[in-house]
Amino acid sequence: MMDTTLLVGPVLRFDGNPMDGSWQDAVRIDTAGAVLVCDGVIKVVGSRDTLLQDHPQAARIEYADDHLICPGFVDAHVHYPQTGIIASWGKRLIDWLNEYTFPEEMRLSDPAYAQAVAARYLDLTRAHGTTTVASYCTIHAHSVDALFTAAAERNQRVVAGKTCMDRNAPEGLCDTAQSAYDDSKTLIERWHDNGRASYAITPRFTPTSTNDQLAALGALWAEHPDCLMQTHLSEQVDEIAWVRALRPETRDYLDTYEAHGLIGERAVFGHAIHLEPREIDRIAETGAALIHCPTSNTFIGSGLFDMAGLAARHLPVGLATDTGGGSSFSMLRTMAAAYEIGQLRGTPLHAAELIWLATAGSARTLHLADKIGSISIGYEADITVLDLSSTPAIAQRHAQAKDMWESLFATIMMGDDRAIADVWIAGIKSVAA
Ligand code: GUN
Numbered sequence: 001m002m003d004t005t006l007l008v009g010p011v012l013r014f015d016g017n018p019m020d021g022s023w024q025d026a027v028r029i030d031t032a033g034a035v036l037v038c039d040g041v042i043k044v045v046g047s048r049d050t051l052l053q054d055h056p057q058a059a060r061i062e063y064a065d066d067h068l069i070c071p072g073f074v075d076a077h078v079h080y081p082q083t084g085i086i087a088s089w090g091k092r093l094i095d096w097l098n099e100y101t102f103p104e105e106m107r108l109s110d111p112a113y114a115q116a117v118a119a120r121y122l123d124l125t126r127a128h129g130t131t132t133v134a135s136y137c138t139i140h141a142h143s144v145d146a147l148f149t150a151a152a153e154r155n156q157r158v159v160a161g162k163t164c165m166d167r168n169a170p171e172g173l174c175d176t177a178q179s180a181y182d183d184s185k186t187l188i189e190r191w192h193d194n195g196r197a198s199y200a201i202t203p204r205f206t207p208t209s210t211n212d213q214l215a216a217l218g219a220l221w222a223e224h225p226d227c228l229m230q231t232h233l234s235e236q237v238d239e240i241a242w243v244r245a246l247r248p249e250t251r252d253y254l255d256t257y258e259a260h261g262l263i264g265e266r267a268v269f270g271h272a273i274h275l276e277p278r279e280i281d282r283i284a285e286t287g288a289a290l291i292h293c294p295t296s297n298t299f300i301g302s303g304l305f306d307m308a309g310l311a312a313r314h315l316p317v318g319l320a321t322d323t324g325g326g327s328s329f330s331m332l333r334t335m336a337a338a339y340e341i342g343q344l345r346g347t348p349l350h351a352a353e354l355i356w357l358a359t360a361g362s363a364r365t366l367h368l369a370d371k372i373g374s375i376s377i378g379y380e381a382d383i384t385v386l387d388l389s390s391t392p393a394i395a396q397r398h399a400q401a402k403d404m405w406e407s408l409f410a411t412i413m414m415g416d417d418r419a420i421a422d423v424w425i426a427g428i429k430s431v432a433a
């Protein structure tokens with residue numbers, strides 16, 4: 001017997017990329033829409049009347065007209081091990097890593113603690129409407145097993161990789177070039193394309209990897225070119241100066257990766273705020289993706305990502321919390337911060353662009369755009385339903401909104417986990433943990 005569910009209510013639809021032209025041509029809201037889900041997959045998307053008539057046997061879930069059926073949020077750059085130190089005060093990147101991050105990541109040397117954090121992290125983020133994340137783990141191979149196992153138990157699509165570091169980190173958090181290669185290879189064989197898991201080769205960033213380690217991971221990627229490769233790029237000015245001092249022979253920060261084959265279509269660079277023109281040209285040429293982490297960039301004091309300039313170059317750009325450098329688990333809050341950074345640069349993003357970035361845009365950077373991030377036929381039914389009047393403050397704004405876009409924007413700017421009415425994972429309604 002097929003498991004068939006009909007979700008009825010306003011539906012967010014994508015017909016293209018709103019960053020590429022006018023958003024009106026690419027994104028729309030069907031106020032009298034419906035979505036038919038069969039065995040975890042979206043089978044039909046259309047009008048409420050037609051689908052109710054054609055599928056009378058389906059289990060029916062009706063959402064009121066102040067709700068919006070959206071793709072599940074895709075958070076394209078996170079560090080799940082930093083869950084416990086989110087919102088730690090007063091440091092900039094390098095001191096923040098040494099003071100808060102590395103000691104906490106050290107605690108995940110205990111497999112039981114890693115398992116507890118992985119489970120807590122996925123439950124927290126799902127409660128905020130996030131159905132897929134791309135996460136850094138710690139140097140411990142078991143921290144990768146912990147996340148993929150927790151994700152498999154929840155049937156969630158997750159991208160993750162063992163973070164590799166062999167210098168400029170505490171002794172207990174360092175691997176070697178050889179062990180980074182060996183452990184990552186074993187994890188790829190265990191997890192890549194295993195159910196809904198996919199593996200990302202993960203050198204943390206140039207300051208914490210020797211040339212030998214970056215070369216070893218470049219070689220591993222060449223052997224497994226269908227994996228993603230995720231790392232950090234040009235997040236903070238002091239970091240860039242450090243990279244220059246460590247690698248004076250290179251042309252720029254990107255070149256420190258390029259020199260070891262760590263660039264390509266499946267490369268995903270987090271932050272990328274202070275880019276040189278050559279770096280932008282090279283990223284555009286290779287098709288590599290950039291991930292904007294706005295709450296992190298203001299929280300750690302990194303700078304203002306040039307979304308408009310980079311989108312004009314048609315670079316794949318995703319959106320992410322960067323938990324725990326970012327100060328929120330919520331992709332709504334993250335969209336709000338992206339809007340605010342756009343305002344500071346004089347290029348505000350429309351609600352349609354923000355929600356596209358948090359779903360289809362992020363999915364595209366992870367090369368998952370044919371599976372998740374859109375309410376479209378054949379897609380996996382990872383669906384987040386928003387309540388657009390979730391608090392008295394938002395409800396009174398919703399009551400005065402002239403259309404759904406105005407209402408959605410108020411929820412983006414002011415909403416939190418209370419705005420998440422339901423989360424569907426591969427067609428099954430998720431229950432709160
Ligand atoms: N650069 C290298 N590691 C990290 C990290 O854990 N968080 C952030 N925000 N930047 C980094």
Ligand code: ZN
Pocket residue numbers: 077078079232270322325
């Ligand atoms: Zn990061």
